Amino acid sequence: MGDLQLLVDDKKIYIISVTETWGSDKCGDSSYTLSGYNMYRTDLYNGEEAGGTILYIHKSIEYRTCKHLGNKDFESSAWCWIIEKGGKMILVGSIYRSPISSHVNNNLLMEKLKLAYDIAGDNRLLILGDFNVPKIDWTNMNLLQGASRVERKMLEATNDCFLYQHVRKNTRYRNMQSSLLDLIFTREEGDVKNIEVLCPLGKSDHGIVTGNFVSEWKTRAEPKPRRMYHKGNYEKIIEELNCKLIGKQYSKGSLNRKHGTSSKKN
Structure with missing residues (x-):
């Protein structure tokens, strides 16, 4: 965790999503502690499939748990509310979907995204994580050749919830190939600026995605309808x-x- 601590201190990061943590009951919180941050942790390690996610919130930020999005269904996600000045709130989630996730778990993910959209209501929404859906063209909101069922469902869920995906550069590099796996969703295109993909830490093959979340509150624009040509x-x-x-x-x-x-x- 030393390299991560140095990075977040240098970049002055307030919200951190870490996925594929390989956490289990045998690993105490001290193994994942970051100085200056509160932690929401969800483990997934059963000997065959590894996952898990941690959501870190800087201690200078007022926050509270989002009980309605507890991890009783979809395997790896962590959620909390961030309280802004004047009592306005941001619902923040960290998600990891394994590339060998079952159809049942994939369906639970789509339901969780829609539930998060509903629970957020008129508040703002920020969802971070590794979704393992490389066959989606997020610029044109289309499926790429060879797209799987889960990628089709992911694109549909994104459209249904009027979510905007901000990351455009590939985030994972392995065997001379790159892909876009790590995503940032909000309701408005202008919610996140200055997206960067930094070099991986340690032995990871995923780059570190950073960006600036625009925290100033503004009246949310009405969702723009998106034509779903792939469903015609x-x-x-x-x-x-x-x-x-x-x-x-x-x-x-x-x-x-x-x-x-x-x-x-x-």
Whole structure:
């Protein structure tokens, strides 16, 4: 934890999400303590699958636990409320989804994202973590070739909750390949600025993603509708359009026949 402590002290970071912690009941909190921070910790290590996440909040920030988002369903997430001046709040979450996560657990993640959106209400929302969904083009909000079922569901959940994903650069580097796995979600594009992907710490193959969360409170803009082209039933649309075109052609033919009959009478 020494390298992480030096980094957060140097960068003066107030909110920290650490994922894939490999925590278990055998590891006490002292193994993960950062000086100057309060900690929300969720472990996941069963001998086959490792995960876990920790959310650190600087002690200068007023905060409280978000009990409604406790970790009784989806395997690895930690949540809390940050209290701003005047009593306004930010709901903050740290999430880790394993690349071998089950379909049941993946569905629970989508439900948790939607629940977080509902619980936040008119308050602000900040979700950080490693989601392991590399086949999503977050710039164009499209699925890339070879996208899996969970990536499709993740994109749908993001659209349904009107969330904006801020990270654009790849965050993980292994075997000469890079991918975008570590994400930051908020409700507004302007909520986070100055995103950087720094070099990994220690033996990690994930870069460290940093950014500035704009803490000044502002009236939240109405969500902008996003067209979900990937969910369209295009075969049905084409069938209906063909029917309409045939109907129009038939009507035109009928009109011509009537006109011809009228001409003969004259």
